[in-house]
Amino acid sequence: MTExxxxxxxxASLWERDAEITAITEAIDExxxxxxxxxxxxxxxxxxxxxxxxxxxxxxxxxxxxxxxAWYARGGETVTAVPFNVVRQLLQPALLxxxxxxxxxxxxxxxxxxxxxLGLAEPGATPADPQGVCDGLVAAVNRLVRRDWPLVLxxxxxxxxxxxxxxxxxxxxxxxxEMCVLVVVAHRPGEATxxxxxxxxxxxxxxxxxxxxSALTPEATAGITRTTIGDHADDAFCREVWAVTGGNPYLxxxxxxxxxxxxxxxxxxxxxxxxxxxxxxxxxxxxxxxxKLGVEATRFAWAAAILxxxxxxxxxxxLAGLPxxxxxxxxxxxxxxxxxxxxxxxxxxPDDGDLVFVHPLIATAVYDSIPPGVRTAFHGVAAxxxxxxxxxxxxxxxxxxxxxxxxxxxxxxxxxxxxxEHLAVGAPDAARRCLERALKEPPAPDxxxxxxxxxxxxxxxxxxxxxxxxLRSALAEPGLDSTERVDAVFRLSQALLHNNQLxxxxxxxxxxxxxxxxxxxxxxxxxxRYMWEGxxxxxxxxxxxxxxxxxxxxxxxxxxxAERALLILRGFDAMVRGENAExxxxxxxxxxxxxxxxxxxxxxxxxxxxxxxLMLATAYAYADRLDRAExxxxxxxxxxxxxxxxxxxLAMAYAHVGHGHRRRGRLxxxxxxxxxxxxxxxxxxxxxxxxxxxxxxxxxxLLARGHVQEAWKVAEKYGFAPPYPSPIxxxxxxxxxxxxxxxxxxxxxxxxxxxxxxxxxxxxxHHNTIVAPWGGDLARALAGDDPRRAxxxxxxxxxxxxxxxxxxxxxxxxxxxxxxxxxxxxxKLYAKAVTYLAASPCGYEHAAARVEYxxxxxxxxxxxxxxxxxxxxxxxxxxxQAREALARLT
Numbered sequence: 001m002t003e004x005x006x007x008x009x010x011x012a013s014l015w016e017r018d019a020e021i022t023a024i025t026e027a028i029d030e031x032x033x034x035x036x037x038x039x040x041x042x043x044x045x046x047x048x049x050x051x052x053x054x055x056x057x058x059x060x061x062x063x064x065x066x067x068x069x070a071w072y073a074r075g076g077e078t079v080t081a082v083p084f085n086v087v088r089q090l091l092q093p094a095l096l097x098x099x100x101x102x103x104x105x106x107x108x109x110x111x112x113x114x115x116x117x118l119g120l121a122e123p124g125a126t127p128a129d130p131q132g133v134c135d136g137l138v139a140a141v142n143r144l145v146r147r148d149w150p151l152v153l154x155x156x157x158x159x160x161x162x163x164x165x166x167x168x169x170x171x172x173x174x175x176x177x178e179m180c181v182l183v184v185v186a187h188r189p190g191e192a193t194x195x196x197x198x199x200x201x202x203x204x205x206x207x208x209x210x211x212x213x214s215a216l217t218p219e220a221t222a223g224i225t226r227t228t229i230g231d232h233a234d235d236a237f238c239r240e241v242w243a244v245t246g247g248n249p250y251l252x253x254x255x256x257x258x259x260x261x262x263x264x265x266x267x268x269x270x271x272x273x274x275x276x277x278x279x280x281x282x283x284x285x286x287x288x289x290x291x292k293l294g295v296e297a298t299r300f301a302w303a304a305a306i307l308x309x310x311x312x313x314x315x316x317x318x319l320a321g322l323p324x325x326x327x328x329x330x331x332x333x334x335x336x337x338x339x340x341x342x343x344x345x346x347x348x349x350p351d352d353g354d355l356v357f358v359h360p361l362i363a364t365a366v367y368d369s370i371p372p373g374v375r376t377a378f379h380g381v382a383a384x385x386x387x388x389x390x391x392x393x394x395x396x397x398x399x400x401x402x403x404x405x406x407x408x409x410x411x412x413x414x415x416x417x418x419x420x421e422h423l424a425v426g427a428p429d430a431a432r433r434c435l436e437r438a439l440k441e442p443p444a445p446d447x448x449x450x451x452x453x454x455x456x457x458x459x460x461x462x463x464x465x466x467x468x469x470x471l472r473s474a475l476a477e478p479g480l481d482s483t484e485r486v487d488a489v490f491r492l493s494q495a496l497l498h499n500n501q502l503x504x505x506x507x508x509x510x511x512x513x514x515x516x517x518x519x520x521x522x523x524x525x526x527x528x529r530y531m532w533e534g535x536x537x538x539x540x541x542x543x544x545x546x547x548x549x550x551x552x553x554x555x556x557x558x559x560x561x562a563e564r565a566l567l568i569l570r571g572f573d574a575m576v577r578g579e580n581a582e583x584x585x586x587x588x589x590x591x592x593x594x595x596x597x598x599x600x601x602x603x604x605x606x607x608x609x610x611x612x613x614l615m616l617a618t619a620y621a622y623a624d625r626l627d628r629a630e631x632x633x634x635x636x637x638x639x640x641x642x643x644x645x646x647x648x649x650l651a652m653a654y655a656h657v658g659h660g661h662r663r664r665g666r667l668x669x670x671x672x673x674x675x676x677x678x679x680x681x682x683x684x685x686x687x688x689x690x691x692x693x694x695x696x697x698x699x700x701x702l703l704a705r706g707h708v709q710e711a712w713k714v715a716e717k718y719g720f721a722p723p724y725p726s727p728i729x730x731x732x733x734x735x736x737x738x739x740x741x742x743x744x745x746x747x748x749x750x751x752x753x754x755x756x757x758x759x760x761x762x763x764x765x766h767h768n769t770i771v772a773p774w775g776g777d778l779a780r781a782l783a784g785d786d787p788r789r790a791x792x793x794x795x796x797x798x799x800x801x802x803x804x805x806x807x808x809x810x811x812x813x814x815x816x817x818x819x820x821x822x823x824x825x826x827x828k829l830y831a832k833a834v835t836y837l838a839a840s841p842c843g844y845e846h847a848a849a850r851v852e853y854x855x856x857x858x859x860x861x862x863x864x865x866x867x868x869x870x871x872x873x874x875x876x877x878x879x880x881q882a883r884e885a886l887a888r889l890t
Contacts, residue, residue: 014054015220015249020044020211024059024184027208028066031150031182039176041207044186048361049250050213052186056154057344059184068182069148075160077364078308080196082398083427084117086165087137090153092118094144106143109642110136116425117164123424130164131647131683133426137168142179152182157360158200159191164427166192166199171683173206195429215247224249225266228256233266240271244278250359251278257338286339286362287369293333296322300330301339304355305367306378306399311340311353319381331355339366376404387414394421397430401437412443416454423458431458432466449479453488460491467495486512486521487607493528494609497536502726505532523562526552527612530569535611535728546573546765553587561600564591565612572615576728578767578804581623588619588628597632603639603649610636610652617656618730621663622770624806626841630660648690651680655694662697665843667705668874674698678718686719689727695720696733699740704844706877708743715740732757732772739777747781754778769801770809776816783820794820808845811836815849818856827856844873851882860889 014021023042031037044052056072063070073089095103095118103120104111113128114136115121145151155161155169173183185203192200216224222238245251258277264270290298303320304311317327334340339362340355357363370378383399393400397418400411415438419431435455443451456471471492474480480488489512496505509525509532516522530549553570556563571587574580592598600607613632621629637653639645658673677694684690695718702711715721715737724733734757741750757774766772779793794817801813811833818829830853837846850866853859867882 014051014058015216015224016214017051017055017058020055020213021058021062023208023211024055025062027182028059028063028068028150028152031152031180032066032068035146035149035180037150037180039179039181039183041173041176041183041185041203042211043204043207044184044211044213045189045204046213047248048188049248049359050215051249052188052213053156054249055213056156056184056186059152060154063150063152063182066150068150068152070152070154072154072156074156075158075162075165076308077160077360078305078367079398080160080162081401081430081433083162083164083422083425083430084119084168086155086158086161087117087168088119090155091137091140091144092120094148095120107136107140108143110139110143113643114140117427123421125424127423127428128426129643129645129647129649130167130426130428132643132645132649134164134168134171135647138172138175141172141181142175145179145181149180150182151180152184155183155185158185158187158203159189159196160360161196163196163199163429166196166203170199170202173203174683176206216242216249216252217247218242221245221247221252224252225256228253229260229266234268236268237266237271237274240274244274250361254278254338286365289337290339290366290369293337296320296326297330297333300327301334301366302370302374303378304334304340304357305363305370306375306382307353308363309353311355313354315353315385316355319378319385373404376402379403383414392421393418394425394430397422397434401433405440405442407441409444409447412438412441412447412451415441416451419454419458428458445477446479449474449477450484452477453480453484456488456491456495460495464495464499468492468499471495482521486516486524489525490528490607493532497532500726502532502536520560520562523552523560523566527562527565527569530566530573531611531615534569534573534615536726546577549573556590558590558593561598561608564598564601565608567591568612568616568619571619575619575622576730576764576766576768576771578769578800581804581806581809584619584623585625588616588623588625591616597635603636604643604645610649614652614656621659622730622768622806624808624840624842626660626663629663630657633657633660647680648684648688651677651684651690651694653677654680655690655697658694658701659697662701662704662844663842665845665847665869665873665875667701667844670701671698671705671874674701687725689725689729691718692720692725692727692729692733696729696731696736700731700736703736703739703743704873705875706880708740708877711740712744730771732761732766732774734760735772735774735777738774742777742781751778751781754781767800768804768809769797769813770804770806773812775800776812779816780819787820790820807836807840808842811840811849812845815845815852818852827853830856843869844875844878847873847875848878851878851885854882855885858889860886863889 027040027042031039044055046052060070060072071090071094073086075086079085098106103115107114111121112124113132116123116128117133117137158166176183187200218239221242222235225233225238225241241252241255245255255274255278259266262277264273290301299320300316300322303316306319307316313327313331317324322330331340338358341358342354343356379399379402383396383403386396386399387393393414397415400415400418403411415434419434422431422434432455435451435458438451439448442448452470452474456467456474459466459470471488474488475485475492489509493505493509496508506529509528513522513525516525533545549570553566556566558564558567567587568591571584574587575584597613601613603610603613613636617629617632620632633653633656637657640649640653654673654677658670658677661670661673674694674697678698681691681694695714699711699715699720702714720733720737734753738750738753738757741753754774754777757772758778761767761772761774769775775793775797779790779797782790782793797816798813801809814829814833814836818826818833821829830849833849834853837849840846847866847869850862850869854862854866863882863886867879867886870878870882
């Protein structure tokens with residue numbers, strides 16, 4: 001800004017900020033064009049005191065001047081561990097004025113998901129999915145935009161924002177092109193660490209070029225100096241002000257305030273005293289200045305720094321142990337000393353109280369100056385004050401974790417209760433911190449084992465390695481009852497699996513099962529062993545795996561969930577091995593209760609996980625019982641959407657709904673659902689089984705549609721190529737990759753890939769010709785150069801298909817044989833294929849057989865029937881083939 005700027009002393013931080021204010025103004029004006037305007041992010045970054053807060057205050061003024069709604073929130077150094085602290089500041093005021101019924105109507109399905117995180121609803125009894133809560137908060141903003149457009153969100157000191165807020169802000173930044181919101185973020189670089197730092201990096205990557213604020217020039221410093229203390233300030237004095245402060249606006253204003261207080265003459269002869277005055281404004285100098293105000297004022301400031309938010313004379317007096325009159329005197333002293341002040345009306349938060357620190361630098365210096373023992377005692381009293389105020393253990397937990405460990409059983413229970421509350425609102429990391437602090441107390445031995453167990457459960461979704469450590473420790477100590485112990489072993493095996501320690505996962509459940517008497521608990525662990533072995537394609541199964549599973553399942557009637565799990569596993573194993581499909585369906589049916597999932601085996605139940613249900617649905621799908629598979633897929637999608645479970649869970653649900661469409665021959669719907677799944681899966685991370693499964697099914701669907709180049713682009717973009725994952729992916733990715741290579745004309749590579757699929761399938765004993773369809777494609781590819789090998793493959797495919805016995809498998813095998821035959825033999829085989837596939841649920845394969853049959857017998861009527869089926873499927877390549885054949889006939 002220029003030197004003749006009015007109100008210069010009051011807004012020194014806006015000097016020389018023309019470019020930044022212009023960027024903010026332009027972004028606000030773009031937002032105001034109409035409600036379809038895309039949102040954006042602006043990020044301002046640099047050292048403390050450089051003027052970030054002043055810039056956000058100016059952004060708010062400009063926004064409101066132009067008719068926008070502007071909401072402000074800020075992070076705090078001592079409250080980074082409070083989950084959803086900043087997002088609550090930002091969004092809560094907009095909803096607090098509504099009645100509960102109005103808020104529920106306004107947030108709709110997201111009320112029970114996002115409401116607890118915002119402090120607007122009571123948390124549920126079970127842990128909330130963190131990704132679902134994050135998505136619910138994004139949805140809340142989207143709904144608020146419709147009411148409060150144009151909307152500007154201002155987040156100050158984002159380097160001190162809690163992790164949950166930054167995760168939400170990162171997700172919101174990804175969606176801003178879809179909603180008319182301007183987000184302005186200010187932070188100090190290098191202050192955040194770990195996940196918080198990664199989230200800030202992602203936010204910056206979505207922003208317009210990040211602006212690094214520069215220090216004031218000597219000219220601007222001179223302008224501020226003369227505006228503050230008079231035009232008679234000479235050049236040498238002004239230049240020394242700049243040299244002493246480094247052009248930092250906050251330090252400049254503080255130094256000039258002290259110049260006025262000391263009545264220092266602003267001339268060259270006085271310049272030497274500026275360094276001493278500047279030192280008193282920061283660090284040790286500020287602490288020394290605070291101590292000069294007296295013991296009571298110092299204790300009051302300490303107590304205020306402990307609280308950080310909600311600073312009132314009454315609460316601070318109680319915390320500091322001061323009488324009300326003395327506290328009032330302290331407020332006056334600290335206000336005069338520019339340590340505390342009334343909140344800025346423009347940026348006031350609901351929990352601000354009557355006082356705030358003049359600047360975060362002061363709050364940090366005061367907090368750091370508190371002797372460790374005194375600080376710990378203060379936090380203990382603060383925890384009591386918060387608890388007695390009725391705000392609950394979670395609100396008090398940030399103080400509880402700072403209390404000196406002293407073997408207090410009550411404190412352990414408070415921390416465990418706080419962890420439960422944090423899990424219920426979707427903040428597992430906050431729960432982990434509470435439980436880890438409870439361990440340090442330490443708890444009594446009979447309680448310690450439960451704290452370790454709870455820690456393992458709290459970290460299962462976020463840190464498999466940490467989960468392993470805690471659950472192993474819990475299992476090494478006495479105190480868990482039999483049910484808890486079995487659950488701990490099961491969860492430990494899950495964590496080992498997710499940590500790529502399959503063999504150790506299997507050994508863990510086998511060893512524990514051997515210790516147990518026959519019964520449901522032992523059977524649960526036996527089922528876990530076969531489940532982990534069965535879903536990991538990268539490991540060769542023991543020769544007796546299927547036989548042992550078959551013997552165990554033969555004793556099961558489905559009387560409890562352990563037996564039902566074994567029946568599902570037996571059905572899935574029989575399906576991938578290509579055993580009789582009717583037996584596959586029988587095993588799966590016996591695992592249901594009146595045709596539905598048993599209690600405790602639902603999509604959101606944690607006892608068994610989702611892997612088991614996916615095996616059940618997939619076994620039905622490939623056994624030609626698509627009605628039951630689709631019912632399960634749809635139930636999963638509906639359950640996760642209503643429960644707010646997003647991320648990987650919703651990606652999985654959309655992927656399997658898409659798979660159901662693909663098997664039915666509804667290729668357009670399949671592609672749509674699979675692309676939705678892939679969008680969610682991208683947020684979870686590439687390289688995971690979920691991502692592989694979705695990509696594999698999408699490539700397969702695009703090939704069926706005849707969109708070969710698009711299938712290749714998807715494969716290239718999402719890394720659908722070797723090396724393949726160790727967990728099993730259906731359909732077999734090697735087979736689909738080989739099919740893709742053949743389709744794009746890379747025949748030799750395609751043949752090599754299909755032969756690799758053959759080897760892998762034989763190693764695992766996966767002989768289902770629909771799950772691993774390498775045989776048919778390889779036979780067709782070799783027909784010209786090696787007809788004998790092609791014929792052998794076709795015969796093997798048919799033999800295995802007949803063993804499995806589904807109409808789809810037999811019909812597809814007949815299509816392969818027909819493709820290798822000629823004349824009447826080809827026509828006869830195609831006719832049989834049409835008969836079988838017409839009786840199967842698979843629309844695309846039926847359409848393809850019809851078209852191929854019509855071409856073989858040169859029948860316009862058959863081609864027309866095939867064309868109609870192909871059009872209904874959305875199989876554009878097959879449609880072209882049918883039309884070209886019809887044109888040749890006419």
